[in-house]
Amino acid sequence: xxxxxxxxxxxxxxxxLSNLYSINPRYYEEFMIGxxxxxxxxxxxxxxxQQRGNLGNGIIxxxxxxxxSRIIIETKIHGxxxxxxxxxxxxxxxxxxxxxxxxxxxxxYTNKDILTFQNxxxxxxxxxxxxxxxxxxxxxVAQLGAITESYHYEDLLQKLNEDFKDYCVKSNLMPSSKDxxxxxxxxxxxxxxxxxxxxxxxASRGYSPFNYLGIYKWKAVRYIGRVENMIEANYEVGxxxxxxxxxxxVTEAQKVRLKAAIDESVxxxxxxxxxxxxxxxxxxxxxxxEKKSPGGIFRVRYFDLEDxxxxxxxxxxxxxxxLRKVSWE
Numbered sequence: 001x002x003x004x005x006x007x008x009x010x011x012x013x014x015x016x017l018s019n020l021y022s023i024n025p026r027y028y029e030e031f032m033i034g035x036x037x038x039x040x041x042x043x044x045x046x047x048x049x050q051q052r053g054n055l056g057n058g059i060i061x062x063x064x065x066x067x068x069s070r071i072i073i074e075t076k077i078h079g080x081x082x083x084x085x086x087x088x089x090x091x092x093x094x095x096x097x098x099x100x101x102x103x104x105x106x107x108x109y110t111n112k113d114i115l116t117f118q119n120x121x122x123x124x125x126x127x128x129x130x131x132x133x134x135x136x137x138x139x140x141v142a143q144l145g146a147i148t149e150s151y152h153y154e155d156l157l158q159k160l161n162e163d164f165k166d167y168c169v170k171s172n173l174m175p176s177s178k179d180x181x182x183x184x185x186x187x188x189x190x191x192x193x194x195x196x197x198x199x200x201x202x203a204s205r206g207y208s209p210f211n212y213l214g215i216y217k218w219k220a221v222r223y224i225g226r227v228e229n230m231i232e233a234n235y236e237v238g239x240x241x242x243x244x245x246x247x248x249x250v251t252e253a254q255k256v257r258l259k260a261a262i263d264e265s266v267x268x269x270x271x272x273x274x275x276x277x278x279x280x281x282x283x284x285x286x287x288x289x290e291k292k293s294p295g296g297i298f299r300v301r302y303f304d305l306e307d308x309x310x311x312x313x314x315x316x317x318x319x320x321x322x323l324r325k326v327s328w329e
């Protein structure tokens with residue numbers, strides 16, 4: 001963390017990119033190609049060749065090539081950087097490199113401004129080929145999500161995607177929808193989740209804001225409900241519920257329901273007495289929001305229902321019915 005908010009954002013963006021490369025350089029390369037929309041020039045994976053010609057002067061037995069590249073990132077929170085300042089940053093580029101100047105903000109330059117800046121780049125560096133891209137944090141999150149979808153079996157990638165999206169949402173770097181569905185993978189707890197219309201998770205785990213929670217199992221979201229309360233609590237079986245934090249005041253009815261749910265869960269082998277957050281649901285309905293692609297999900301998956309419905313149905317019963325008619329990958 002830094003004293004200036006923009007420095008903190010830059011640090012988190014670089015950390016995301018660094019972690020993405022650490023998981024697999026191929027993921028990083030595909031991510032950047034998607035961001036800059038250039039599948040021909042940008043490469044980070046070494047090219048291995050044998051028996052390669054030496055410009056007409058013999059044959060090289062083994063040849064390994066890594067293309068030189070340099071990316072400069074200017075980070076703003078909501079505004080746009082002055083073009084004069086951006087132009088000054090290009091002095092750090094070198095000839096014979098792949099040169100990319102990336103501007104990150106919640107706002108984007110107009111096409112007219114981008115064209116003007118590209119012309120100024122050519123005037124200042126006629127011998128260079130410098131690519132300029134203006135992108136939003138929302139586009140950055142979307143591209144990471146697309147890579148994650150392509151490699152759904154990669155748990156570390158799923159976690160990185162979840163954490164970076166959470167950070168951007170909580171930092172108000174991307175628009176927030178009022179119709180976010182958080183689908184949670186359920187295994188042996190499925191029957192308990194349905195019976196008590198609740199879900200539990202470690203209190204230490206963060207989460208993005210959401211309105212609806214879906215119970216996922218066997219390749220589909222099977223039940224959906226509206227979030228009634230989120231409660232962090234400790235509880236000794238047969239004792240008193242110690243509420244540590246909650247999004248709303250915890251009613252007596254909610255306490256009774258939660259204690260019964262924890263009692264039965266503990267009896268079934270779940271260790272829920274300490275360090276957990278409980279999501280209590282209402283307007284609970286059965287549905288079938290199917291995942292068409294192979295494999296399951298890594299613990300959690302977020303959906304913006306505005307991407308599926310326009311407008312989003314108003315009642316939970318209508319949402320549950322409508323979700324049966326669409327699918328996801």
